[in-house]
Amino acid sequence: MSGRQRTAGPGPDTARTTGAAGPQQWRVTVDRACRRTGICTASAPRYFTADEQNRTRVVSELVAPDEDLLAVAESCPAEAISVTDRHTGLPVTDDD
Numbered sequence: 553m554s555g556r557q558r559t560a561g562p563g564p565d566t567a568r569t570t571g572a573a574g575p576q577q578w579r580v581t582v583d584r585a586c587r588r589t590g591i592c593t594a595s596a597p598r599y600f601t602a603d604e605q606n607r608t609r610v611v612s613e614l615v616a617p618d619e620d621l622l623a624v625a626e627s628c629p630a631e632a633i634s635v636t637d638r639h640t641g642l643p644v645t646d647d648d
């Protein structure tokens with residue numbers, strides 16, 4: 553187990569895209585634990601890019617829900633990628 557929190561948010565996938573607060577969005581961030589492996593930038597360039605010092609940056613902090621993004625976050629060896637629900641601030645996982 554990676555130690556990443558594995559729960560948050562309500563039920564089925566349809567609940568990920570709409571709700572009382574409007575269309576659901578996720579907030580994606582990369583923290584200082586990043587080891588600059590390039591895994592995320594290679595596997596999901598629409599979400600991650602590298603700056604001139606080869607530090608990983610998010611292309612856009614707010615994104616539409618996407619299971620592929622969760623898979624990339626899970627694959628980060630440094631657990632440096634966080635995906636949270638924009639409205640609740642709770643971690644989003646592929647168990648949701």
Ligand code: SF4
Pocket residue numbers: 582585586587588589590591592593608627628629630631632633
């Ligand atoms: S996969 Fe993780 S450690 Fe590797 S570049 Fe991306 S955020 Fe950094």
